[in-house]
Amino acid sequence: xxxxxxxxxxxxxxxxxxxxxxxxxxxxxxxxxxxxxxxxxxxxxxxxxxxxxxxxxxxxxxxxxxxxxxxxxxxxxxxxxxxxxxxxxxxxxxxxxxxxxxxxxxxxxxxxxxxxxxxxxxxxxxxxxxxxxxxxxxxxxxxxxxxxxxxxxxxxxxxxxxxxxxxxxxxxxxxx
Amino acid sequence: xxxxxxxxxxxxxxxxxxxxxxxxxxxxxxxxxxxxxxxxxxxxxxxxxxxxxxxxxxxxxxxxxxxxxxxxxxxxxxxxxxxxxxxxxxxxxxxxxxxxxxxxxxxxxxxxxxxxxxxxxxxxxxxxxxxxxxxxxxxxxxxxxxxxxxxxxxxxxxxxxxxxxxxxxxxxxxxx
Numbered sequence: 001x002x003x004x005x006x007x008x009x010x011x012x013x014x015x016x017x018x019x020x021x022x023x024x025x026x027x028x029x030x031x032x033x034x035x036x037x038x039x040x041x042x043x044x045x046x047x048x049x050x051x052x053x054x055x056x057x058x059x060x061x062x063x064x065x066x067x068x069x070x071x072x073x074x075x076x077x078x079x080x081x082x083x084x085x086x087x088x089x090x091x092x093x094x095x096x097x098x099x100x101x102x103x104x105x106x107x108x109x110x111x112x113x114x115x116x117x118x119x120x121x122x123x124x125x126x127x128x129x130x131x132x133x134x135x136x137x138x139x140x141x142x143x144x145x146x147x148x149x150x151x152x153x154x155x156x157x158x159x160x161x162x163x164x165x166x167x168x169x170x171x172x173x174x175x176x
Numbered sequence: 177x178x179x180x181x182x183x184x185x186x187x188x189x190x191x192x193x194x195x196x197x198x199x200x201x202x203x204x205x206x207x208x209x210x211x212x213x214x215x216x217x218x219x220x221x222x223x224x225x226x227x228x229x230x231x232x233x234x235x236x237x238x239x240x241x242x243x244x245x246x247x248x249x250x251x252x253x254x255x256x257x258x259x260x261x262x263x264x265x266x267x268x269x270x271x272x273x274x275x276x277x278x279x280x281x282x283x284x285x286x287x288x289x290x291x292x293x294x295x296x297x298x299x300x301x302x303x304x305x306x307x308x309x310x311x312x313x314x315x316x317x318x319x320x321x322x323x324x325x326x327x328x329x330x331x332x333x334x335x336x337x338x339x340x341x342x343x344x345x346x347x348x349x350x351x352x
């Protein structure tokens with residue numbers, strides 16, 4: 001499974017591609033940040049985010065795009081930009097027919113560190129170890145994007161089993 | 177000046193096109209709602225909003241797109257969808273090089289009713305009168321989109337004068 005993780009943001013949108021399956025060593029295929037100038041018009045910044053995401057989709061052809069689920073309870077001053085950047089990332093994926101998965105920040109932290117309240121440094125350290133990198137990816141947004149992709153690969157089997165169980169239960173219900 | 181007003185939303189995204197200049201009777205060129213099914217995937221809903229906005233841009237070729245400015249203080253359960261739909265509308269406009277203007281709900285209400293705290297019925301009544309319609313546009317999202325376009329046409333001269341004054345002041349400063 002090849003996953004593009006997106007840590008959405010207008011100023012810095014983290015992107016990272018991880019390939020692998022749960023229970024096997026994972027491989028990082030790319031990591032980076034899509035940046036847009038804070039003094040540009042909002043519409044133009046969204047166009048720049050779109051262009052950046054499209055390039056990552058073109059280059060890496062992921063099967064899934066995992067995006068951080070944005071909550072409105074977060075920091076009020078940045079949450080709107082985060083929601084808007086995440087909308088552009090989801091739009092780019094859905095337009096190509098690529099499934100989008102959302103994971104909360106605490107799900108991501110719990111997946112890679114074992115604790116939903118881990119700090120940035122801990123997430124960066126675990127991403128470095130799990131992907132066997134020489135040093136933590138910088139900035140933190142890039143490391144968070146990789147953590148999202150890892151989280152998706154590890155959570156997907158459980159999610160799929162759940163969906164299969166629900167589907168089997170539903171089909172049994174129909175044949176009864 | 178031809179303005180496409182957009183009252184962003186995922187379930188109902190109001191759209192309305194108004195043509196005219198401040199101080200002259202205004203003309204409505206079109207009004208409607210882009211709807212997306214609440215049970216569809218979020219990415220697919222954003223694609224549907226994009227498709228709808230693109231159709232309105234193709235049909236009416238507005239010079240400006242006026243979008244409601246979304247605040248995170250609003251209703252927590254709907255604000256994320258509103259922010260995401262507004263991002264798609266701004267993206268569609270900016271991609272075509274069409275300027276995007278943002279107006280707050282109270283600016284819009286104050287522009288068309290004289291009060292920033294007017295209710296939906298009052299806004300609908302004034303939109304009906306100002307555009308000489310037979311009855312208030314429905315649903316309210318459609319009327320709000322027209323109110324946004326009217327607000328932009330009426331506020332634009334003042335905004336332009338302000339920008340010109342700032343530009344003149346800046347150029348005087350340079351030549352001194």
